[in-house]
Amino acid sequence: MNLIMKLRNQPSLIRAYTFLLISLLLGSLWGCDSGENQAETSQRRKGANAENSNTQKPAEQPTTEKIILFYGNSLTAGYGIEPSQAFPALIGAKLDSAGYQYKVVNAGLSGETTAGGRSRIGWVLRQPVSIFVLELGGNDGLRGIPLTATKQNLQAIIDTVKAKSPEAKIVIAGMQIPPNMGPEYTSRFRELYKELARENNLALIPFLLEGVGGIRRLNLPDGIHPTPEGHKVVAKNVWQVLEPLLEEEAEG
Template identity: 65%
Template sequence: MTNRFLIVFQLLILQVFLFSCNSEKKEETAGKTDSTTIASKPPVAKKKTIVFFGNSLTAGYGLDDPTQGFAGLIQKRLDSLKMNYKVINAGVSGETTAGGNSRIDWLLKQPLDIFILELGGNDGLRGLPLSETRKNLQTMIDKVHTKYPDAKIVLAGMQIPPNMGQKYTSEFRTIYTDLAKKNSNVTLIPFLLEGVGGEPKLNLPDGIHPTAEGHKIVAENVWAVLKGLL
């Protein structure tokens, strides 16, 4: 009886020992699997930032949905191409170059990779001194470059109706080409409203701000230049 009890007791001890070993192996294997899984996960790349800094054109004035504006359409294009960029629409209706120059310091507190400057149109429509418009645009370009030397800068060229006289209109147009030539870090969009300006069907009744269809064309004008910088 005693021998039999001893044998049974020894078998129980053996089973407990084997069970313990198997449990340790499973835990060790699980730990390796978790470590491998964690290590194999690729790091999430931080999105690069594109800032559209402008007036009512950038803000999408008159549209039912601001994302129908050209800045919003650029974001949709980037998303459809699975490009890791975030668009910030910093457009303010009625903004002049002087107004932009006064608020840009606040905007530059956040990092950016591409800066698209769309200002000056309101200066021209109000007949403001061209020397001031030129000076303000250059100052904003300098501020961006000083704060973020590696950032790419795009200048959106603008034209105005000849209401202020042919001389003023012509000199206004050359501001943008001159600045692009002067600043090697600036890429020029020759005329932001190419194919849209002066086309009644593509503009709101005011004849200045594009419709949703007009913004699609403007977005293509921007993309033609922007895609080479991405």
């Protein structure tokens, strides 16, 4: 209170204190501006250094790696087991041991139908593949989806692969379903894969789960998905069809 009374009686002191406050305020503002300018300058320098660094790096070369892409549902994805135990990974190990220089890509998705596969195929094929293994349709059959729709979807996937990777060899994995939908549906479902293979000149795995389907010890408790031991049998079924294609490519 005494200070305020003194200031009221001495205008010169008021002016001095006001000047001091204004000076401090301006100083703090300039300090902020200076800091911001320094930060901007630092960022510009970093950007320039990064640009110079990038220009000094050699241009990236397009990949020439050969790819085998497995495109399917939970059977391909390895539902209920480790990814390294699923048949695509086992095929990758066989390729390595046999001296084939291929990269295996597992594009399996649990629960996938042919309609779902059709909708995502363009996104999956972002780069060319050498061999495309198509394993879809089992979920369609279990749901009783009309076979005309299933075949149309599979054909659309095949057409997309041919368009995006004209040199790719396509393998289609045959599938069978329990007789729940009736004998006619079950029989026509099984023949659908043979028709697609014949009409498109594809390599056919007659039945992906040959030697596995219906064998309790080779399947998980659901009775549908193979155990790690079951996947070893599936890998053999796939390899029997895949190996001749690999030999053809090696000779070509």
